[in-house]
Amino acid sequence: MPSASADDTKILEKVKHSLEPDYVPSDDESYMSGKQLDYFRMLLLEWKKSIHDASSATLQSLQDGPIREADLNDRASSETDWSIELRTRDRQRKLISKIDSALRRIDEGEYGYCEVTGDPIGLKRLIARPVATMTVEAQQAHERREKISRDD
Template sequence: MKAEIFLPDDYRPAEDEPFMNDQQLEYFRRKLIAWKAEIVEESRDTIEGMKESTRNIPDIADRASEETDRALELRTRDRERKLVSKIEAALRRIENGEYGYCEMTGEPISLKRLDARPIATMTLEAQERHERREKVHRDD
């Protein structure tokens, strides 16, 4: 079991400290865990709301509107389910010591990028190259 890492409430990873030191890793670990908990809670609320709103609506337009809302909500929850698996993968990378490094180049991913998108697996440049290649292949 690892020792508890002290992290001040106002801590933000800084460029002038060693990359992916214990405090940075703990910062991102906590950020990912909080994000996952928020998504799971929203999902739970959605399920409860859908159970409560299951009713027979006589007006066809109202029923169609409700079904459209449900479909949209379910698509959103599906995206969030995929996001949860990406969060879990990022947490595993923290445990494995691979977090914060580009899976394509092995270079450090910028702290600003990780703070904005803690599930990032590539540097911005590698991501852009990847997307350009995808676009080229999609156009074939």
């Protein structure tokens, strides 16, 4: 079973290909132009829809019935698979709240700018991670502070 992060990446790549195939935001345009904001809005909405569709499939599988494996090892394996699937869905539920937050930032004109420094996050980072809220440098500093506080 692929990791949740790999699943998110696959879903995001599929969504990108379903959007306007010839358009990719570029540095030649003004940063966070209307066309770029529309691109990211559609990307986020399609990503959210894909996550909801996958969640519905999981819910349907859970409703189809309990695990009824005769062999204890098979049952344990099935239960482990379900546990992983449910953790993945919980992770994606949290991702949906990040997507909603990014959509709200687009509506408020704050999307694409670091919440810490106010600097542009950068198109490459936003294309790779549309829910990013910080520049790479601010994110690294945040993670260093987090690590230091965990070590204390």
